[in-house]
Amino acid sequence: MTDFTFTPARAALINVDLQNCFVEGSPLASPEGPALVARINELAAACRDAGMLVVHTRGWMRPDGSNLGVMAEIVPPFMIELYTEGFEAAELHSSLEVDDRDVILSKPRYGAFHGTDLDLVLRSRGVDTVIISGIATNICCDTTAREAAQRDFRVFFLSDGTATKEMAGVPADELQRATCASLSMVFAQVITVDDMIARIRAGAPTGDLSPAGVG
Template sequence: MEDRVSRTVILDLQSSILGFGRGRAMDILRTLKERCDPKYAALVVVDVQNDFVSPEGSAGKRGEDVGAAMSMVPNLLRLIDQARRVGLTIVYIRTTHSEWTDTPSWIYRTSQKAGLSTCREGTWGAEFYEGISRRLTERVVIKHRYSAFINTDLNTVLKARNIQSVLVCGVATNVCVETTARDGYMFDYYVTMIDDCSAAYQTTLHLGTLENMRRHFGLVASSNEIIDSWRELPSKQAAGL
């Protein structure tokens, strides 16, 4: 009898923590189609900005190969267009830095040894790359570190839209995209990384992140797979937006 009472108390405690009652199964988003459903999902586009994508940006000028970043943009624009068609929540992440957010450890991080400033507030480098243009119905979240969840309102924005699943993409796969995806998982979102809408400056780094995501954090999918999951959905794109 005592053991049965103990088990009941434990079940009730687990149910309270997880937010569901005994006798009612949790809604689990198991498949890619479920995790891409506009009822649950948001597209999170990370740092597709001039300094990270353009050859004239700080990454290109310090010798990084930005070819993959430039090449993935058409895939991303097509995905954004289709996401708008089905009414998916879209959030653009934009990095900016200034004297108000700089700290010694941040200023002297390894990637800045060349002395080139990156995404300084108000500069061309901090602007979105050509073709990336948010609409009034889409959100821009400003970040100052690698993760889009750290000291930003991203989590609040997603919770306000009842988002459970984040489709993460952008630049660089192994830095800001991966850090954002990891933190998203720590905040209990389902995470899907979009492989052909993300890019790193070395192929091995890009592939390493994708494998790590598959093993520990969520799903990896192509833009075509995600668009295919929306094929049967009606268009919700509002005219004039």
């Protein structure tokens, strides 16, 4: 099993698509959405305490459809509308804690690196390690993790910091297990939120350690 070295000063958290349409209240939402956001808020706070960058991505299609490409032939229009600029469903969920130091990244495809300046943002800060959280595990989170690995970033993928929903008759828990299993083979180190927080706090400068210690 992969066991990457971890240095908080060279790491960033990428929260994938914690938008209204994926968190709750839409056909695309994960049943775990609200609980997932609460776990990620705790993780993001630990990251900021350690001086790490936190990035929030969002699927963000142009209202005129000019950047849809082949997606217009694959994805039903009602689904695309849910993450189109200008629609409330596309906005980051109100329970997600976003700090002034965080980066909000709009992306036109499932992976956070394609068609964005994420690679530049990370490398300009000396980041060589990313932590992937968000929704949906087997689509945007998986794609982002694979893109990162192919760019030689060390990838930590959160087994309980990502979530999905039933798709094409396959239950969410099966999709979750299959995605984590595939990624763990050749793309990422799969880890829980609690274990990730512990590693962040253990590697942070003494002055940044939480008074509560590792939970």
